[in-house]
Amino acid sequence: MKKQFLELLEKDLEFRYAVAGYLGLSEVLRRLDSIGESIRKLWENQEKLWENQEKLWTEVKALREEQGRLWEEVRALNVRVARVERTLEKLTLDVEEEARIVVEHRLREMGYELKVAPLILPVVEVDIYGATGDLCVVGEARVRASSRVIDELNEKVELLKRISPDKLRPRLLKVVYASQPLPDLVERAEREGVWVLKATGDVVKPEV
Numbered sequence: 001m002k003k004q005f006l007e008l009l010e011k012d013l014e015f016r017y018a019v020a021g022y023l024g025l026s027e028v029l030r031r032l033d034s035i036g037e038s039i040r041k042l043w044e045n046q047e048k049l050w051e052n053q054e055k056l057w058t059e060v061k062a063l064r065e066e067q068g069r070l071w072e073e074v075r076a077l078n079v080r081v082a083r084v085e086r087t088l089e090k091l092t093l094d095v096e097e098e099a100r101i102v103v104e105h106r107l108r109e110m111g112y113e114l115k116v117a118p119l120i121l122p123v124v125e126v127d128i129y130g131a132t133g134d135l136c137v138v139g140e141a142r143v144r145a146s147s148r149v150i151d152e153l154n155e156k157v158e159l160l161k162r163i164s165p166d167k168l169r170p171r172l173l174k175v176v177y178a179s180q181p182l183p184d185l186v187e188r189a190e191r192e193g194v195w196v197l198k199a200t201g202d203v204v205k206p207e208v
Helices: 002-011 013-023 026-109 148-163 185-191
Strands: 117-120 123-130 135-145 171-181 195-198 201-204
Touching: 002 185, 002 201, 013 185, 026 117, 026 135, 026 171, 123 148, 123 171, 123 185, 148 171, 148 185, 171 185, 185 195
Parallel strands: 135 171, 171 195
Antiparallel strands: 117 123, 123 135, 195 201
């Protein structure tokens, strides 16, 4: 009998409440059951939080791995950009040196002996410069040139007139040396009397 009574207390909720009510403990049991249910829900919520936290850590790990790959790509891109910049710098230096040699040679063919060199002043730099007697040559060198180079050249000439007029002469020959002169440059140079040439010869004849 005792064993059956204990089993009923353990397994039968209504019987347990009936006995508790008889003993005056029914309210206490109800509260304890409610607390137990709350604790169970808390544990369920805690488990969900742990699961969400695990997912977040997985996502953070994936983001860090992706960030690492992106940094590797950025470093590789920087290396390529630096290589391109060095190549462009070398090409620019090469074309400027080539321009000075070709311009000096062509001027000599036209009967003008003058040393062509870069002109470097605090506020202006010119790729091609030379002067003799009443003639001076001022110009720019480019690998590929459009008509905008004439705007740049005109601005530099105006600066020279203001800050170093002694560098200029009564006869001013503007020149653009371009390995690849674009059509708009050629058309404008013909209109404005700008000498355009490349290694193989004149593109627009000089007016001297």
